[in-house]
Amino acid sequence: MAGIRLGPDDSEISQQSRAAPADLISDDDRSVAADSWSIKSDYGSTLDDDQRHADAAEDLSAANLRAPSDYSSDKEEPDSDGMTSMLGLQSYWDAAYADELVNFREHGHAGEVWFGADVMEVVASWTKTLCIDVSQGRMPNHVDNSKSESAEQGYKFLSGWSVLDIGTGNGLLLQELSKQGFSDLTGIDYSEGAIDLARNLADRDGLPNIHFLVDDILETKLERQFQLVVDKGTLDAIGLHPDGAIKRLIYWDSVSRLMAPGGILVITSCNSTKEELVQEVENFNQRRIGVIQDQEGCKDTAPQLQYLSHVRTYPTFMFGGSVGSRVATVAFLRN
């Protein structure tokens, strides 16, 4: 849960959601996990909504990550005390999207919207305003007011923005960004089922120009750079792999290289607060500077990221004396 730290007792919950090896995941386990990651969707589901929509944020939080400050350490071996979950495994997502495809084919359902439709809409409209501000040379100290530009002006500024959605799932965030005026849209996911579903949905919804590719962000084959990179829930999932800490480092390296100079990353997480994400990026920058300094004569002008803005309109609540919100959306700018 973004903004909320787990208390000591919660570690027991985390232990319960430790990942099973991929080939040991039973259908029962899978359906329990699916129940817990399925935040309310307005897009249709065959399962019993009352039963199945246990909060995915709770599930990811229950399998919470260690503090991002730890990532600055030199530990390279798998993180034995890090919290893991089935949601960190590709086998989990392959099985989940196989089910979603059946639901789509039999019932026309689009599947789950990670963190819910409200968050998706906020992310899309906030991102649009942010990109328009940056296009106009306004560095935002961002107030969430997505109505500041007319739709016409929006389209003018946004047509030049190439967009990459990492771990796109059913691709609905890209559809929402398309409605906001972005037109050069690419989604990647390492699960073939996700890409199959996303393509089917985009065709059905009259958006065949969105590009979808099977690609693992940690071993990406993409050769182009993007002005805008978005991630909703994917870093959270990556961090839940048994080697999550190392994979998060690879993630930042890969993402920063896929961003064009002056490009923006908009990342939405239920497992890290805004402050934690900013700290994680800062640690990553420092680590990278150290590596470059160690390599004498190295010409690698590795990209650096800096905090740009964050969504301030998500509802907050008190928990254990701290104020937090269920999700955090943070934007970073590449140099």
Ligand SMILES: C[S@@+](CC[C@H](N)C(=O)[O-])C[C@H]1O[C@@H](n2cnc3c(N)ncnc32)[C@H](O)[C@@H]1O
């Ligand atoms: C929590 S879901 C979010 C899906 C989508 N972004 C959304 O908001 O609905 C995480 C997604 O990340 C994908 N994923 C996880 N690790 C990945 C990786 N290394 N490369 C590409 N996709 C990945 C999963 O297949 C899954 O679709």
